[in-house]
Amino acid sequence: MDALAFPALAGTLLTEAIKFLFDRASAVLDRRAGRVPVEEPERVAGQTQPLLVTDQALTDERIARITGAHGALRVYLSRPEFLDGDDAELREVLGRLRRDLEEAYGRRLPFGDEKETDRPGVEVFQQADLLHGKQVGMRVGGDITARGRAHVDQNAGTVGATGEQVGIEVDGTIG
Numbered sequence: 001m002d003a004l005a006f007p008a009l010a011g012t013l014l015t016e017a018i019k020f021l022f023d024r025a026s027a028v029l030d031r032r033a034g035r036v037p038v039e040e041p042e043r044v045a046g047q048t049q050p051l052l053v054t055d056q057a058l059t060d061e062r063i064a065r066i067t068g069a070h071g072a073l074r075v076y077l078s079r080p081e082f083l084d085g086d087d088a089e090l091r092e093v094l095g096r097l098r099r100d101l102e103e104a105y106g107r108r109l110p111f112g113d114e115k116e117t118d119r120p121g122v123e124v125f126q127q128a129d130l131l132h133g134k135q136v137g138m139r140v141g142g143d144i145t146a147r148g149r150a151h152v153d154q155n156a157g158t159v160g161a162t163g164e165q166v167g168i169e170v171d172g173t174i175g
Helices: 011-034 059-079 089-105
Strands: 122-131 138-140 150-161 168-170
Touching: 011 059, 011 089, 059 089, 138 150
Parallel strands: 122 150, 138 168
Antiparallel strands: none
16 A cells, blocks of 8 residues: 555545645644644544644644645535546645654544554654764565555754665565
8 A cells, every 4th residue: 555545536525635634634734833832732623632743743844845746636515516536636635744744743634434443554654963873764574465555754964874764664564
């Protein structure tokens, strides 16, 4: 499964998913801008626990992606006739935004009839200003099955001559 896969949704479910992600993106952006305290929990209908933003996950790059997706979704909310659940570009925007929001909230955000367990996999976020040694994000010794999902988000300002930046190291199977 593509790390950015978003379930094919149509009609009302697609509109609700877009509105949900747009509202979560708005809440994250409000917290980053200081309009709402980062530590203030966000109460969301349908969520058993309040959502809480992880401040260290709000990197400049992630906020830039969330801001871009937020702007793109604004068009779909104002012009629902443009919505097409089979639109690969829209599904990629939704998948990337969901991934960024899940990183910001530190938990999964399932849609439609998905459950958290429907998306097995590994996710890693690493950031380093200067890297001289080894930074592993992903190294798989087994397979990633069709149900498996792996996502690595790494950033290193400078990787020195003796540095190594990988991802996730897995001896078994993902999925």
